[in-house]
Structures are given as structure tokens and as C-alpha cells.
Amino acid sequence: MSSAPSWCHRCHVDGFWGGTVERSRAxxxxxxxxxDVEGFGDRRRTNVDQLTVRAGLYRALQQAFRVADISWAACEYEDRGDGALILAPPEMTKGAFVEDLPRALVDALHAHNRTHGAEEQVRLRMALHAGEIxxxxxGVTAAAINLAFxxxxxxxxxxxxxxxxxVLAVITSSWFFEEVVRHxxxxxMTAYRSISVTVKETATTAWVHLPERHGDGPHDAPGSEGCPEYPEPTLLGRDQELVRLRRAASTARAGRFTLALVTGxxxxxxxxxxxAVGRQLAADGWTIAWGNCPEREGSPAGQPWAEILQALVDRFPPRHHAVELAPLLDDHATLSAAGDVPAARFRLxxxxxxxxxxxxxxNPLLIVLDDLHHADGEVLALLTHLAGALVSEPVFLIATYRPTEVDEHLAEALATLxxxxxxxxxxxGLDTEVVSDLMRALCARPLADDTVAAIARRTEGNPFFVREIARLLETGGEHxxxxxxxxxxxxxxxxxVARLSASAQTVxxxxxxxxxxxxxxVLAAVTGMDDDVxxxxxDTALRAGLLVEPQTATRALRFAHALVRETLSTTSPSCAVAAFMPRSAPPWNACARTTRSHSPTTSTPPTPRTRPRRRPGTCGWPRSRPSGVMPTGRRPVSGNRPSFPTRTHPEAPSGTDSSS
Incomplete structure (x- = not known):
């Protein structure tokens, strides 16, 4: 890290470097x-490369702060040539710096690196501490700042x-770990590793965290909010899909706008x-631009399009329409400044x-809109507009989204497209043979065929789960x-799950x-909840992608993945387990037999717990309900909400699966 004197910046200058000596001593x-940028002074980097790296660094920092809901304007920063010192005011929550910022910074750095050569790419070390300054x-000085460096x-x-x-390694001081991370x-906490630090006169203990190794980084993990799985050097089991997308790219290169929708x-x-498609097309001379749709509420409207344009303007400065593009290129520019907002939006x-x-x-242009299921109305409106405006241009647009999370706005946009x-x-999911190839590529130890088959069944071929199981196997063994x-x-x-209501978590x-x-x-009998609640x-859990509706069963649901259910079952409160146990506490299999043997004519309810029996059509599922209509009268969108058929009497459960 450069120690040369540098200018310091803040949007609100009052009381910063100025003021009396007495005040400055407080x-x-x-x-x-x-x-700090890794290898900033590498001899392979030219001055122009370093300028691009610095521009990418600050763009990534500001974007990550915005996604993490940390006000960049409220912070002070000091440029350090190959890095930056950033000071956040005491009223700003420290949790965001470890809970949201690393993941957002990884996303922003990947977005920069995808569109730049090796000498212009950015990998960062980040240190976190807090104290009196x-x-x-x-400028500014303090023992706490010295420790951070x-x-x-x-x-x-x-x-x-x-x-x-x-692209990111994070280190926190012991104080920051104990007071922020641990709580x-x-x-x-298991994603952090304790290390000894000895630098100059400093000898202390700190905690290191690699976000992309522990699920905070670019992983499109089940249940994760907008944490995408970014490209690996090799892509296994997707040869046919690559061929289809390369064929679509050839159509676009011939001068016809082409759209591909990648779902899963x-x-x-x-x-x-x-x-992977982007890497191949970049090697063929295409221009690549990537935008991520953030899940976090409060993100600026049209954020992924801003990312796409900001990645392009460095190479292709807009000669015309710079004023109209300002709302997507300048954080301080707004559509309302133009007066007539609808007209300004059309001009934009x-x-x-x-x-x-x-x-x-x-050059032919590839645009990727990632996680379109998180897109706001402005993102979708601009997408549908561009599909028509670029119809005769060599533009290939790939949009990815989860089909289980399609809301009304995305459904309408997809219909238009x-x-x-x-x-x-x-x-x-990948088949067993591909899972075997992936496991053997990730693991140094030899693997038995039955172990690979068991992992393939448990992960259902989900590449993210396979990679995480491979890491677990390396550290903990086959068991x-x-x-x-x-x-x-x-x-x-x-x-x-923590983002759901307390009632939904209990369910x-x-x-x-x-x-x-x-x-x-069975679930209704166990929880004792009002049916509508x-x-x-x-419904909330379905929309969150944690549950799915089996196509072959009625009035039944399923966890979206076995590992989701296993995670919840290992952390279920004792009351959830106790709900299945009668006061005499018979063995679990006895409870299961009691449940499975229940019939509509039996006076006991469909679980071992005593519960008043509901009469058909009262205070619960009505005597008749149109298929797909929720109790509040809402109709589910794109099959993402439960469609419960008519119930005319308390049906006996046909059995439940108590296995994983």
C-alpha cells in the first residue's frame, strides 16, 4: 500500500479537515x-492499465456500497494510489461491512473483470477495524488506522x-470480529480463520475470510439473494447448452437482435x-457487458443497465446523448431534474x-442481464424497449432468472419479449457421470464410486452443492x-429464512x-395455526424459493432441495420436535404409525398431538374454492403460489416422508 501523501474527499466538508487545532485533537x-489492489505495481501494467484499474476500483467500491445500502456520500475517503482508506461515521451500522459489502464487492469486481484484460483486472485485499481517530x-491519524494498514x-x-x-480477501481485527462478526x-463464524499478524512493530491476532470460498461471493446458491455463481475456467456437462447459445450468437452477429433466456x-x-459464452465470444472479438439485478430493496432503479453502460463508456465514450444518459451514468443526475419525467424517461x-x-x-455486443427475477420495473421496461430498438443490430442479450420467482411484472415482460x-x-441437475467428473476435478483424494453416487443423489446434480460438498469432503472426509x-x-x-416472518420460520x-x-x-395439525395464516x-416460503409444489400430489409441498430441509431440521427449536411427541413420548416410529393409520372416521387427529377437529367448510379451507385461489382471494402468478384443491372433509394424510 502506498504511503505517499494524498488528498482526502468527502461530500459534506463541514468539520472534516478544517477547524481549530483544539477541535482536531478531539x-x-x-x-x-x-x-489495496493486488499487484498494482506489476511491470506488466502500463500507466494506462493502472488508470483503468483505479477507475474500476472506485466504480466497484461505489457500486458495492450502494448495493450494501452503505452511503458512500456519508463516508470520508483518502486515495492511496493503489487503494483507498475509507472512514464511516459512528452512526452507520458496522454489520453491513461484513454481512453485505463483501458479497456486493465481489459482484462488482467480477463485473469489471469480465470486460477487461488481465492487466486491467482487479483483485483486492480488504481490512476492517474500528476505533478512535x-x-x-x-489529514487523519490514529493507532487504529495504523493497525488497519x-x-x-x-x-x-x-x-x-x-x-x-x-477476487477478494477480507481481514478483520480481533475487536471487529468479537464485537461485530460474532454477534x-x-x-x-466458521468462514473466518484466525491468523497471527506480525508487521513492523505490530504483533496481533486477526481473522481472515475468503467470501467466494464460503458462500458470500459469486454463488447462485439455493435460497441465496442474488449471489450468482460466476464462471469457472471449465464448465462441465453443459456442452449442448453452449452449442445452442453459440448458434444464437451467430444469428446475432449476422445483424439480428437475438435474445436467450437461461432458467433454472x-x-x-x-x-x-x-x-462461459462470454469468454468464448470475447475471444472472437465481441464486446461484453454484464449487469446484475440486485435483490436488495432500495437499489437505484435501472441499476444493472447503469452497470452495463458504465462498463462500456470507458471504451466507447458517448459522443451524443450524454445528457440523456446521465441518469444511468451519474449518481447525482435524476429524471425529475428534467421536469417532465415521462418524457425524460422516453428520451433516456x-x-x-x-x-x-x-x-x-x-464490434458485436453481448449483454448479460443476470438474476432477472430481481429486476425492477425500469429494468424490464428498458429491456423490452431495447428488444425493439436493436432489432437490426448485432446484439446478443442473455437474461438469466429463476422460474420459481417470476412475478407479475416479469411475466408481463416475458410475454412482450x-x-x-x-x-x-x-x-x-448434472447427471451422475458429470458429478463424478466434477468431484474428481475438485478433490485431491480418490473417491469410491458409491461415494460419488451418494453425493450425486444428495445434491441432485446442483453444481453449487457439488462444489460445497467437495470442499467438505476435503476437510471432513467421506462421512x-x-x-x-x-x-x-x-x-x-x-x-x-431469517428474512421471512417469524410465523413463516416456525412453519x-x-x-x-x-x-x-x-x-x-399434517403440518396444519402440528402447528395448530389458523388455516389462512x-x-x-x-405462500411466502414458496415465493422465496424454499418450497415447491410437486406436480403429482395435491395438498402437498416439498422442500426445494434436501440440503435446505436438512439445514432447517438441524436448527429446529425443541418445540417443533416436541409437537410430534405425545406426553408419553413413544418412539418416533410409533408416532409415524399413528399418523399413517389415521382415518377420517377416527376421533383422533392426524398427529399424535391432541387438537380440536375442524368441521368441513368452517374456519379453514372452505367447502369449495376455485383451484389456484388463495384464501385472501389472490391468484398465484406463474404457478409460484400453492394451488390447493377443494377440501370437503378433514382428509387423512397418506403418509409423510421423514427421511432426508
């Missing part, structure tokens, strides 16, 4: 974040980043496939179309790989104890 508390007329220069941190394929409901469950490799969309047309005429005859690529849930998966599932924990497959009647909770 210590104030700040969260301290320091970043002092300002004077020349010492942590950043720690040899173990540099070794961790150098030995990883990721976070989101952070997984979380973690199935949608982003990895798009990235027109300007984006004209600019992308100009870019595509120089259907006229352009998109190429549909639906990804499913752990077959019987345990990887920490990164637990972390992601818990984070997703999921009870359902997890029942088994991966369960009937709504229960269905609303299940």
Missing part, C-alpha cells in the same frame, strides 16, 4: 476500511488471496453458463438504444460429505421435522 469514533489540518500488509492475507481463484445473525433453480449454473430509453447501436456497430422468439435454455451440510450452505439458507422448522415431503393437513406462510 478523538472521534470511525469504522475503518482499507483496500484524530483529524488535523493535514498493518492488517492489510499481513503475509497470511496476501498468501490467502494469491492462492485463491477469487451477527448473518455472518458464519438457484445454484444450477445459469451465470456460469452465461460467463431512446438514448440507451442509440448508444448501444453505436457500440454494436464497432415472446414476439422476438427467444432461445429458451432450461438448466437441470461428513454424505451426512453433513456444508457451512456455506447453512449460512445461505439461514440468511434466506418451515415444523415442516423440516416432518420430512422433505409433507402434506398441508398457515397458507400465507407457505
Amino acid at each position: 478523538a472521534v469514533h470511525r469504522t475503518i476500511l482499507v483496500v 484524530n483529524y488535523d489540518d493535514h 498493518r492488517l492489510l500488509d499481513a503475509a497470511p492475507l496476501k498468501t490467502e488471496l494469491a492462492g485463491s481463484s477469487g 451477527s445473525r448473518v455472518c458464519d 433453480e438457484p445454484g444450477i449454473g445459469k451465470s456460469a453458463l452465461a460467463g 430509453r431512446t438514448a440507451v438504444g442509440l448508444y448501444l447501436s453505436a457500440v454494436a456497430r464497432a 415472446a414476439r422476438h422468439q427467444p432461445e429458451h435454455v432450461d438448466l437441470t 461428513a460429505a454424505i451426512g453433513e451440510v456444508p457451512p456455506s450452505v447453512r449460512h445461505i439458507v439461514r440468511r434466506r 418451515l422448522h415444523h415442516a423440516a421435522v416432518i420430512g422433505r415431503d409433507f402434506t398441508i393437513d 398457515l397458507i400465507e406462510c407457505l
Whole structure:
């Protein structure tokens, strides 16, 4: 990290470097974040390369702060040539710096690296600390800041980043780990490793974290919020899909706008496939631009299009329409500043179309819109506009989304885009042979065929799960790989579940104890919830992608993946388990037999727990309900919400699966 004097910046200058000497001596508390670009001074980097790296660094930082809901304007920053010192005010929550910022920064760095050569790509070390600091007329100083820089220069941190394929390595002070990470409901403490730091006069203990190794980084994991699985050097089991997308790219290169829709469950490799296509097309001379649709509420409207344009303007400065493009290129520009917002929005969309047309005429253009299921209305409106505006241009647009999370707005946009005859690529799990190849590529130890087959069954060929199981196998052996849930998966599932209401969480924990497959009647009897409340909770879990509706069963639901259910069952509160046990506490299999042997004429309810029996058509599922209509009268969209058929009497469950 360069120690040369540098300018310091802040949007609100009052009380920063200025002020009296007496005031400058008063210590104030700040969260301290320091970043450093790996290999910034490498002789292969020219001055122009370094300028591009610096521009990419600040663009990635500002984008990541925006996604993590951390106000960049409220922070102070000091440029360090090959990095930056950032100070956050005391009222800003420290949790966001470890819970959301690393993941967002990884996404932003990958977005930059995809569109730049090796000498212009960015990999970062990041240090986090907090403490009292002092300002004077020349800048800022404090023992806490010195410690942050010492942590950043720690040899173990540099070794961790150098030995990883990721783009970010994080180190926190012991204080930050104990006071922030350890008490976070989101952070997984097992993802942090204690190291000894000895730099100059400093000798201390710190904690290192590689986000992409532990599920915070680019993984499109089941239940994860917008954490995509970014390209790997090799892509196994997707040869046919690659051929189809390359054929669609050839159509686009001939001068016809072409759209491809890549769909599949979380973690199935949608982003990895798009990235593999991007690498191949980049080698053929295409221009590549990538935009991620953030899940976090409060993100600026049209954010992925802003990412796409900001990645392009460095290489293709807009000669015309710069004023109209400003709302997507300048954080301080807004549509409302133009007065007539609808007219300004139309001019913006027109300007984006004209600019992308100009870019595509120089080189064929690939645009990737990742996680379209998180897209806001402006993203979708601009997408449908561009599909028509670029119809005669060499533009290939790949959009990825989860079919289980299609809302009304996306469904309407997809209907509009259907006229352009998109190429549909639906990804499913890898077969056992490919899982075997992937496991053997990831694991150094030899694997028995039955172990690979067991992992293939347990992961259902989901590439993200296969990779995480492979890491678990390397550290814990075959028993752990077959019987345990990887920490990164637990972390992601818990984070997703934590965003649901308390009632929905309770319902999921009870359902997890029942088994991966369960009937709504058994769950209703176990939870004792009002039927409308229960269905609303299940509806929420379905929309979150944690549950699915089997096509072959009625009034039944299923956990979207076995590992999701296993994570919940291992953390289910004791009351969820106790709900299945009568006071005499017979063996579990006895409870199961009691449940399975129940019939509508029996006076006992369909679980071992005593519960009043409902009369048909009262205070619960009505005597008749149109298929697909929720209790509140809402009709599910694209089959993502439960469609419960008519119930005329309390049906006996046909049995539940208590296995994983």
C-alpha cells in the first residue's frame, strides 16, 4: 500500500479537515476500511492499465456500497494510489461491512473483470477495524488506522488471496470480529480463520475470510439473494447448452437482435453458463457487458443497465446523448431534474438504444442481464424497449432468472419479449457421470464410486452443492460429505429464512421435522395455526424459493432441495420436535404409525398431538374454492403460489416422508 501523501474527499466538508487545532485533537469514533489492489505495481501494467484499474476500483467500491445500502456520500475517503482508506461515521451500522459489502464487492469486481484484460483486472485485499481517530489540518491519524494498514500488509492475507481463484480477501481485527462478526445473525463464524499478524512493530491476532470460498461471493446458491455463481475456467456437462447459445450468437452477429433466456433453480449454473459464452465470444472479438439485478430493496432503479453502460463508456465514450444518459451514468443526475419525467424517461430509453447501436456497430455486443427475477420495473421496461430498438443490430442479450420467482411484472415482460422468439435454455441437475467428473476435478483424494453416487443423489446434480460438498469432503472426509451440510450452505439458507416472518420460520422448522415431503393437513395439525395464516406462510416460503409444489400430489409441498430441509431440521427449536411427541413420548416410529393409520372416521387427529377437529367448510379451507385461489382471494402468478384443491372433509394424510 502506498504511503505517499494524498488528498482526502468527502461530500459534506463541514468539520472534516478544517477547524481549530483544539477541535482536531478531539478523538472521534470511525469504522475503518482499507483496500489495496493486488499487484498494482506489476511491470506488466502500463500507466494506462493502472488508470483503468483505479477507475474500476472506485466504480466497484461505489457500486458495492450502494448495493450494501452503505452511503458512500456519508463516508470520508483518502486515495492511496493503489487503494483507498475509507472512514464511516459512528452512526452507520458496522454489520453491513461484513454481512453485505463483501458479497456486493465481489459482484462488482467480477463485473469489471469480465470486460477487461488481465492487466486491467482487479483483485483486492480488504481490512476492517474500528476505533478512535484524530483529524488535523493535514489529514487523519490514529493507532487504529495504523493497525488497519498493518492488517492489510499481513503475509497470511496476501498468501490467502494469491492462492485463491477469487477476487477478494477480507481481514478483520480481533475487536471487529468479537464485537461485530460474532454477534451477527448473518455472518458464519466458521468462514473466518484466525491468523497471527506480525508487521513492523505490530504483533496481533486477526481473522481472515475468503467470501467466494464460503458462500458470500459469486454463488447462485439455493435460497441465496442474488449471489450468482460466476464462471469457472471449465464448465462441465453443459456442452449442448453452449452449442445452442453459440448458434444464437451467430444469428446475432449476422445483424439480428437475438435474445436467450437461461432458467433454472438457484445454484444450477445459469451465470456460469452465461460467463462461459462470454469468454468464448470475447475471444472472437465481441464486446461484453454484464449487469446484475440486485435483490436488495432500495437499489437505484435501472441499476444493472447503469452497470452495463458504465462498463462500456470507458471504451466507447458517448459522443451524443450524454445528457440523456446521465441518469444511468451519474449518481447525482435524476429524471425529475428534467421536469417532465415521462418524457425524460422516453428520451433516456431512446438514448440507451442509440448508444448501444453505436457500440454494436464497432464490434458485436453481448449483454448479460443476470438474476432477472430481481429486476425492477425500469429494468424490464428498458429491456423490452431495447428488444425493439436493436432489432437490426448485432446484439446478443442473455437474461438469466429463476422460474420459481417470476412475478407479475416479469411475466408481463416475458410475454412482450415472446414476439422476438427467444432461445429458451432450461438448466437441470448434472447427471451422475458429470458429478463424478466434477468431484474428481475438485478433490485431491480418490473417491469410491458409491461415494460419488451418494453425493450425486444428495445434491441432485446442483453444481453449487457439488462444489460445497467437495470442499467438505476435503476437510471432513467421506462421512461428513454424505451426512453433513456444508457451512456455506447453512449460512445461505439461514440468511434466506431469517428474512421471512417469524410465523413463516416456525412453519418451515415444523415442516423440516416432518420430512422433505409433507402434506398441508399434517403440518396444519402440528402447528395448530389458523388455516389462512398457515397458507400465507407457505405462500411466502414458496415465493422465496424454499418450497415447491410437486406436480403429482395435491395438498402437498416439498422442500426445494434436501440440503435446505436438512439445514432447517438441524436448527429446529425443541418445540417443533416436541409437537410430534405425545406426553408419553413413544418412539418416533410409533408416532409415524399413528399418523399413517389415521382415518377420517377416527376421533383422533392426524398427529399424535391432541387438537380440536375442524368441521368441513368452517374456519379453514372452505367447502369449495376455485383451484389456484388463495384464501385472501389472490391468484398465484406463474404457478409460484400453492394451488390447493377443494377440501370437503378433514382428509387423512397418506403418509409423510421423514427421511432426508
